[in-house]
Amino acid sequence: MVTTLPLFAVTIDCPDPAGLARFYRAFLGGELSFSPNEDFTALVVDGSVRLDFQRVANPAPTRWPEPGAARRLHLDFVVDDLDQAEKHLLGIGAVLADFQPGGRRYRVLFDPAGHPFCIATRSAASIREHA
Structure with a gap:
């Protein structure tokens, strides 16, 4: 039996999750969802594609x-x-x-x-x- 593993998000490491999510929203549209700790923001585009932005100090x-x-x-x-x-x-x-x-x-x-x-x-x- 083959198990289907659907991709649900692509996570992008960055120093400013909210700022980068806003950039992509200005390009793609979609809905933003912010975490309480400011280390993570999600952008859902067309209700099906999710880009996650995660704080990584690099x-x-x-x-x-x-x-x-x-x-x-x-x-x-x-x-x-x-x-x-x-x-x-x-x-x-x-x-x-x-x-x-x-x-x-x-x-x-x-x-x-x-x-x-x-x-x-x-x-x-x-x-x-x-x-």
């Missing part, structure tokens, strides 16, 4: 792409218009990465805590495009 992250950096996870988001989404994200605190390996297909940015994430058009995000 030094500034290594810049991407850094071959010697620890392995990391990053988030990818589909947007309708790359230029418009980039402009909005820069306006709410994101930083555009100097190195852009996707050309015109996708963009790499950093959130206010320094985590890399990508925005891509629906066609660029298609599994068929990566196969």
